[in-house]
Amino acid sequence: MRALRALVARDLALAARVGGSGALSLVFFLMIVALVPFALGPDLNLLSRIGPAILWLAAVLSTLIGLDRLFQADEEDGSLDLMTGSPAPLEGVVLAKVLAHWLTTGLPLALASPLFGLLVALDGRAMAATALTLLVGTPALTFVGAVGAALTASIRRGGLILAVVVLPLMIPTLIFGVSASESALGGTVPFTTPLAILGALSLIAGVIGTLAAAAALRWSE
Amino acid sequence: MRLTAQDLAVRRSGRRIFSGLSFALGPGEALTITGRNGAGKSTLLAVLAGRLKPEAGTVTVAQVGEATLSECLHVVGHRDGLKSPLTAEENLAFARDLLGAPTASPRAALEELGLGHALRLPVAYLSAGQRRRVALARLLVCRRPLWLLDEPTAALDAASQDVLAGMMARHRAAGGLVIAATHQALGLADAQDLRIAAPAAPAAARSMAAADEVWW
DSSP, rough: HHHHHHHHHHHHHHHHHHHHHHHHHHHHHHHHHHHHHHHHOOOOHHHHHHHHHHHHHHHHHHHTTTTTTTHHHHHHHTTTHHHHTSOOHHHHHHHHHHHHHHHHHEEEEHHHHHHHHHHHHTHHHHHHHHHHHHHHHHHHHHHHHHHHHHHHTTTTTOHHHHHHHHHHGGHHHHHHHHHHHHHSSSSSSOTTTHHHHHHHHHHHHHHHHHHHHHHHHHOOO | OOEEEEEEEEEEEEEEEEEEEEEEEEEOOEEEEEEESSSSHHHHHHHHHHHHSSSEEEEESSSTTTTOGGGGGEOOSSSSSOTTTHHHHHHHHHEEEHHHBSSSOHHHHHHHHTOGGGGSGGGGGOOOOHHHHHHHHHHHHHHSSSEEETTTTTTTOOHHHHHHHHHHHHHHTTEEEEEEEEEEEEOOTTTTTEOOOOOOOOOHHHHHHHGGGGOO
């Protein structure tokens, strides 16, 4: 437990120290969201209708930023060998690293999304709903991404392969994330139904992602 | 602890690196691994650390209680496991918390290696020799019975080599084991020597010999 706490603290310190990928993925998120109104034109009705989808799409893409370095950086400098020598199980190591990564990328993204919702003309209710779905759904994205990151840890330029491997697996999360945000705006489905499924997806991804990423790291050794 | 390796053989990407290596180490004993570049010294250390699976042969440990082999060892090699943005102290404190069984504080360990002044410096600012000394300080912050050192004196000055020799002597006096791949004398008194013989053939002949194996 002490080992895992130290690992989370170290990754948070690293993210803060080098500017980290957290801030970068937030800026990338902002970029995509800001580009959409330029592409579609100032049609506020259209923007507010597709706003949640844009935010979710941007969230999925910006999750990929920095994900390729999740295990690769530790693999390159030998820290990963240090971690496999720890009494803590490798699954715990993966869980701690993913948690730290989510705290520096997914969480800021969800918290900042109401602000970015302004750019796509979301009203207060839709903003709150989208932020909530991102909060519940981004852990699934990070855990799924961690599996890809573990698989490509020892590949020199694994970032693109990572995206190709991981993006299809993020589709279910995207579908339920967007449908939950939209059902908050009205419609026949109550808000909580897709939200509950989204939460379930995050929990499932948490279990499967942790085990699969640890297995991938062991296998690559 | 007691470490026994029996008939180890390793094959990587279809190429036989070495085969038939055996040795046994008891408490306080040391082993130096020598051989020309590319003979498989680092590979052997990787097998002992559990990062590579041998093709044949076994590595067994005894007298360590319930710990597994990878929980009994320190590795200091070319990839030093240090994070450049973090200070030397943070790196060592992290290693201590991660590996458990703390013995010395990061400050005491660094001072032992003559790097007390670098405690608060990011590792990125240190020279290659200083980085290596920070990595070696990890040996002191938590106790593990087996030290696997891959060319530990690389980039070290003469004074630091003496400090390292002293560290290894004390570790062995306390019943620890040292296995070092090296090209230089490390000051290890009465250490066993394991020489990994070259697969004999020069490159051209080897590719002929390998023609009957399928690899590309």
